[in-house]
Amino acid sequence: MRIATLLACWFGYLSACLASSIASAAEVRSPNIVVIFIDDMGYADIGPFGAQGVVTPHLDRMAKEGRKFTDFIVPTAVCSASRVALLTGCIHERVGIRGALGPQAKIGISSSETTMAEICKSKGYATACFGKWHLGHHAPFLPTRHGFDVYYGLPYSNDMWPFHPEDIAARKTNPARKPNYPNLPMFEGEAIVDAEVTAEDQKRMTRDYTQRAVQFITANSQQPFFLYLPHNMVHVPLYSSEDFEGKGAGPFVDAVREVDWSVGEILKTLDELHLSENTLVVFTSDNGPWLSYGSHAGSAGPLREGKGTSWEGGIRVPAIMRWPGKIPSGTQSDELMSTIDLLPTIASLIGASLPSHKIDGQDMTLTMTRTDLKPPPDGIGDRTIPIYYADGQLQALRSDRWKMVFPHTYRSLGDRQGKSDGTPIAYLNESVESTELYDLVSDIGEKNNVAARHPEIVQQLERLAEEWRADLGDSLQKKKGSGVRPVGKLE
Template identity: 50%
Template sequence: MKSTLALLLFSCLFCFSCQKEEAKEPIQKPNIVLIFADDLGYGDLGSYGAKEWQTPHLDQMAQDGAKFTQFYVPHAVCSASRAALLTGAYANRLEIFGALDHTAKHGLNPDETTIAELLKEQGYATGMVGKWHLGHLEPFLPGKQGFDSYFGLPYSNDMWPHHPEAKDYYPPLPLIQGDSTLEIMDDQSLLTSRYTEKALEFIERNQDQPFFLYLAHSMPHVPLYVSEKFQGKSPQGMYGDVIMEIDWSVGEIRKKLKALDMEENTLIIFTSDNGPWLSYGGHAGLTGGLREGKGTSWEGGIRVPAIFTWPGKIKSGIVQNQAAMTVDILPTIAAITGSNMPQLPIDGRNIWPMIQGEQQEEKPYFAYYNRNELQAVIYGKWKLVFPHRYRTLPEGTVLRNDGIPVQYTHVNLEKAELYNLEIDPAESKDVSEANPEMLAKLQGYAEEARKDMGDALTGSEGSGMRKHGKYESPD
């Protein structure tokens, strides 16, 4: 099923799997812990400006390692963002769009190579805890994508009968262990704690071999729930309580690694799948002054916190201002573990030098949304946003603090706009007229991407597209 034609047609500009820097000798064979929050905003951590709640463990991680200030997801929505993270390829290339729900008859194609599959070839134990969201049917669950164990939810935690706007649409929410339903979730107050317990058990069980743990928290995606030990801990309210419990979870993992004398042989990565869901008001996070939020390709939707720590290998106190993206995580892990790169072309590159505080040659990154709309291209401090329709909260909207969303309105961006993110991260001033050469450069990158991955906004057909996995009923 793997297409030879796709390999031949793929543009070398975006195929970083064939670059020599990916083939470096491994530094050592470390354990990898990848923690992925859900809807966590750029401004939700103390080290990124949060003041209404405390995140001491994540702030310590930032002090101990490398904190990125311009780190992106390529898609500001759940399933697409997760596909890109685990495969190192833009999700639109893989035909994964939006957020898959219980009606989806497809998922991530088993032909794609995930981080887990990459590391299993190196003898790693692989475990996944938390939100999967890449296909809820058995052929698409984590066990079919390289994970030895799985405990978590198959999709978002609001896809259940208690959804505030779709009470009769979703079925009971299954908590899955392996590939079977363990129980039906009707109360999520212990979800973060249970995820943490399972993560700690995995670490303890695999302390005598290299392991990869993917911990994908279901929160702070709504509905918000928190255990008794964190209720009322934040003066902000429920959202702050939830963030503080996630921070506690990170602290527990670091404590366990230290107790087992594994801290110096473990790379921990913490980031988020997209920005905050702003229509939920007090149950949504902070953009840190960035424009818009989840579900948009403005900075508030796609720029997320990213922290990397590995004592002895990553210097403490690094603040990296160069642009990078979640598609870079797979090739970086491949480089530091000496793993083979996926056979199918991917889009990320090894950013290990960047994590160590060095600068690398700038490369273009792309923001896609909806069904394959190329909405923006980022190149270093520059960002070009193309005409498209996006959602926003009407001026003067009164937000709620009870888990009930207000309604978005939709507006059209009528012409392409260029922003200098170094001086204008809020994307408030179009500088395209003053920078025609940079405008033309980013438009050129966009044209190459359209030839490769297509673009619904311009009617472009991409030559490097692949198919998602399609469910075939045994009946």
């Protein structure tokens, strides 16, 4: 009897230990990561950032259940360069990709770079990309060669097709003229599954990407996963499915509302599968609004200028992060953070090693999760981020509070308004003639140059700018950076 009792106690103890181990394993499972990346969405295009004329209930909910970041920037305001910065944690200049790669490009992301997907793969994650890639459309540059198990989407922007406004205008005067762009292909993996994407296909894209994303989450609910969802919208030309087309105040609002619906489908799926408390969801944009497209473009709100410039309207984007139980709900952070910070932050969260080569992002886990929000510093602060746009020229330097703008030429609409028919108007060329300084805490719209009032800040930022030029170069000053790595090229 004593032996039976001892055995029962022993087996009871083992069962308890096993149950405890299973529970502990569940508790320490690495978090799932979802990054939703919108194309050309301006700072003021969604409800949590003061949008006018559009309702975004799912993003409103995401902000209510998470944290919005009011000073979240990209290091450049154009497609390919911004995307390579996000996925590698590097200033785009370091990895050799500038501007927006087109169908004729023979370059792409280098095989020597480490992407966010590869960081996650190193810890056993399932990985997928559904949407716009834009880091090279040839096989060596495709997502499946850079850490993604699954890929479905367009290889570059959805306006790089024979129906670009410039092509349509040219054919009106010369019907025999060949278009600037070839047919737009849709990829699945490394194969073209639709060689000629049509307007009807574009109407279904946001829905298609979302449905595939939901299927991926469901299929991988029992293991850690990384989902990258870079929507083609709200880049022109604007398209929406029949559930949203014509239901808002114009095509742009329709597209925003469908993107919001997409976010809602992702959150609903995570909730239904009981994954929300173990999933970080990040929502942000690649750059500000393409203002020359008038009512088919978004809004930068109080910020200056838009896409294609180094002013805040080009580089400061809406950002919301949700992770129930980890990120305090209904909160706002005004600390400087950038897309380049996501890779090292995610690596830290999942216990992965950083790339062996240099990156520019920082682990911002504390900024994401802290309850004691930091006030802006009086001085330079903890870091600077160089802002490039045209041809490798350092145009601006961001710090926690201050922004130094260097002499350069930029595009602007001036006081003009764009059209309402989906065709762009020509930009004017404006110039910054001398170095300018802005206090972004008191002057978010960059209206007041205070360089003369803060010579000590100017000197400190000038010195830091020279360090960045030595590292990454500056074409205007004909300096080559010692830290620039070669871009991927077709052999």
